[in-house]
Amino acid sequence: MYRILLWAWLLWLASFSLAWAAPDRIPVRVGVADNSPIVTAAPGAPPEGIAIDVIRWVAEREGWQVTYVPDTFDNLLVRLDKGDIDLLTGIAYSDERAQRFRFSRQSLIGNWGMVFRHAAAPIDSLPDLKGKRVALMRGSTHSQALIELATQFDAPFVPVYVDTYSQVLQAIAERRADAGAVNRVFAALHAQEPDLAVTGIVFNPVFVHYAAPKHANPALLDALDRHLAALKADTGSAYYDSLRRWLEAAPDSRYPNWLPWAAAAGALLLVLSLAIAGFLRHQVQRQTGELQRRTDQLQSEIEQREQAQQHLNQLAYFDSLTGLPNREGFGIVLSQALATMQGSHERLALLFIDVDRLKTINDGLGHGAGDLLLQQIAMRLQSVLRAHDHLSRFGGDEFVVIVSEIGASSDAELVATRLLHSLAAPVDIGSTQIYTSASIGIALYPDDATSVDSLLKHADTAMYQAKEMGGNRFLFYHAQQTERVVERLTLDTRLRQALERDELVLHYQPIVELGSRKIVGTEALLRWNDPDRGMVMPGAFITAAEDTGLIVPLGEWVLDAGCTQMHEWQKQGKANGMTLAVNVSTRQFEGRRLVKSVEQALSRSGLAPECLELEITENVMLIMNDEVRDSLDILRGMGVRLSLDDFGTGYSSLSYLKELPFHSLKIDQSFVSKIPGQRGDSQIITTILALAKGFELEVIAEGIETPEQYDFLRDHGCEFGQGYLMSRPLPADTLAAILGQPLLAGNA
Incomplete structure (x- = not known):
């Protein structure tokens, strides 16, 4: 004072x-x-x-x-x-x-x-600040810098503002804040x-x-x-x-500088020796304390650098979503494994896993749901692997497993089977149950390749082949698959050129009222008139178009061309009262694009909305969200008819049939082909017919090829059908010649 x-x-x-x-x-x-x-x-x-x-x-x-x-x-x-x-x-x-x-x-x-x-707060590095209360001095450059730094490291905290640095420390001591920022001076x-x-x-x-x-x-x-x-x-x-x-x-509280000297002078020589000894002891203690302080500081800096390095390693070599090693971490492990195995007779399998339909789930339920699904999938895959197998996530929907210590290819086959079985049960994402599966490609060391890049490339190639075969399966690599991948890339390029060069055409298959044999509608079916290969069926290119997203412009082209043709027939008086059925991909729902495409096609062609029927596959249930529901409601409100295609083969739910605005459903030809001989399939069809009647839905049977099938369906209350028995898909001018005429079953 x-x-x-x-x-x-x-x-x-x-x-x-x-x-x-x-x-x-x-x-x-x-x-x-x-x-x-x-x-x-x-x-x-x-x-x-x-x-x-x-x-x-x-x-x-x-x-x-x-x-x-x-x-x-x-x-x-x-x-x-x-x-x-x-x-x-x-x-x-x-x-x-x-x-x-x-x-x-x-x-x-x-x-x-x-x-x-605070001594009791577990905060040692920047990520630990996430969600904590941090005292900051108002207006301080350091305060704003810490907020920005925490945001960059995804560690936002709750600021507690005070006026001075002393108040920062006081807030920590009083537990009004967990931590606080001050300057080092x-x-x-x-x-x-x-x-x-x-x-x-x-x-x-x-x-x-x-x-x-x-x-x-x-x-x-x-x-x-x-x-x-x-x-x-x-x-x-x-x-x-x-x-x-x-x-x-x-x-x-330190004593004034003159006090020790005054005391020493008062004590004279009697205490001089004690003062010197005390001074020397103090100096030794001070130096020792300083050395200890510097040692502690150095140790602290070493620990901080180690923690920082560990954090950097975590970011560099591990996937933040699943905690699994990422592509870089995988490369290190596989390189080390191959280096150890060189010169020995050991074998290794590389399994490339692609989760089926993840993009559909992301588009339908949002990326948050997709992330939760990937975390569940990672845990399931890890749970069925052996201790010495190594699982990595490459990003997106891709995982890779290094299966070591195998004696034969059958060992890798057993692991792949366990991986597929682990994904068989539905995954609960909130209140929604999601069914998923995977496509797995397998490459063997040293049988298929001896380098990291070649093994990965071959396993990836085999995976794509498994995916093309429908997914939910594994496939071993063989050399011919590489040729298929090249063909696939060539196909994608040629298909884009076909769209630009007007090489696409539509054929039309009549839809018949089974009771009167009258043509009541027609389904537009896409064909590719390739100058080199002739007429190409959609089975050869639709899957590739789905994977690349080209299915969206292809679908819009079909809508435009089909609506224009139907309106032209109506102007000629040949298609009055008929509907045009057009198949729709789930990818066309993205961003409400389907509604815009239908509005434009109807506007350009002049076709009335009630003359257009959109056939939507059951896969739409996988992406069902508010955006898809709104699109369906808007389309029905416009007067467009909605049909649920391939019913019974996918993921339908009775609640969806009740809630969604469908007018009709189509029985898949896989059931129709086995009636009336197969009792189980006959029961399925009669059940579907009863179900549709209860929901007041019309029913269209696909793939009718025999009179027996025709009679069974008609006699059990099926109203409409299509198939080779009545007519194959026909070019527009050929179909125009028979419009308005009844198609007799057995002699069409």
Whole structure:
């Protein structure tokens, strides 16, 4: 307390003397906020600190009459903006602030941010801040820098704003915050409380300057720059005295320097030897403590670097969603395994796994549902592998398994079978049950390849072949598959060219009312008139178009061409009362695109909406969400008819039949082909017919090829059908010749 009174008296005396002796001194208003030891601005006491020492030194030589304006740092920034103060002490430089204020060229001191935590809070690295309460000083550059840094590392926290760094530490100690950010100069003197612990989070190196209003006279800052440069050039100057004084300061309770000497003089020679011994012991203890402190600091830095390296390794070699090794981690493991096996007779299998229909699930239920599904799939796959097998995720819907210690290819086959079985049960995503499966390609070392890249390429090729065969299966690699992949790439290119070169055509298969044998509609079926291969059936290219997304423009072309043809027949008086059925891919629902495509096709062709029927496969149930439901409701509201295609072969639910706006359903030809001889299939068909009647849905049977099938379906209440018995798909001009005529079963 006596030191504060002494300082106050001296300052008052000095200011009174200067005011009396030099009335022409330049008035300078200096904003000060508590930021010890750069500035200490305790209430009721004159400001102190490194920045204040320099201000006083310069003021004596420049003839300034200094008035200190204490306030919070945030308020001082506003005052500086308005020109209410001439200088602000202890402000960190940033490009954003340089747009608002004029900064001194010379920095006062270098500084950086540090994060302290409560001793009981488990916070050691930046990701640990996620969701925690972090005390921050308002207006501090370090505060904003920590917020931005945490956002970049996906570790957002809850800011607890206070006015000073002292209040930051107080908030931590009182458990109003789990951690807090201060600058390292402040931390060196004030962060020794027992409830506080330093973390490994060090960030945002900055330099502390003086600042003036943007449009102020530069004379003040120029004087500060000139004197501060001279002070910093002389290690014996008042600047370095101030640094030593404030950065090495002992607590205020330390005894005055003269007291030990007075005591020593009073004790004379009697205690001299004891004093020397005590001094030496103190020196040894101090040096030992300093060495221990530096050792602890070095150990802490080593641990922090190890933690940072571990975090970087985790980011570099592991998948953040599933926790499995990623492509880079897989490459390291496989390279090491192959290097170990060289020269031996050991064998290894590489299984490339692609999750079937994941894109459909992402598009229908959202990427959040897709992520949850992938996490469940990763756990299921891992649960059926042996301890020495290695599972990785390549990204997207792709996983890879390294199956080591196999004696024959049958060992790899057993693992692949277990993997497929693990995915057989439905996965619960919230209230939705999702069925999924996988396609697996298998390549063997050294049978198929001996390098990492070749093994991976061959397993990938085999996987694509398994996927083309319908998925939910595994397939071993053989050389002919590479040729198929090349053909697939060529097919994709040629198909895009076919769309551009108008090589696509439509054939039409009549839909017949079984009771009257009258043609009541026709289904548009896509064909590709390839100049090199002739007429290509859709089975040869539709799967490839689905995988690449080309099915969307193909589907839009079919809509446009089919609606135009049907309207042309109506104008000719040949198709009155008939409907046009068009198959729709689930991918056409993305972004409500199907609704726009139908509106445009109807508008361009002039066809009435009730004359168009969209055939939607049961796979639409996999992507059922609000967007798909809205699209179906909008289409029905327009008057467009909706038919559920291939009923009984996919993922239909009775609740969907009840809730969704379908007009009819189509019995898949796989059931029709086995009636009336197969009792089970006959029962399925009669059940479907009864079900449709209960839901007031029309029924169309596909693939009718014999009179017996025709009679069975008609006699059991099926209203409509199509198949080779009545008519094969026909070109438009051929079909036009028979429109309006009954098609007799057995002689069509």
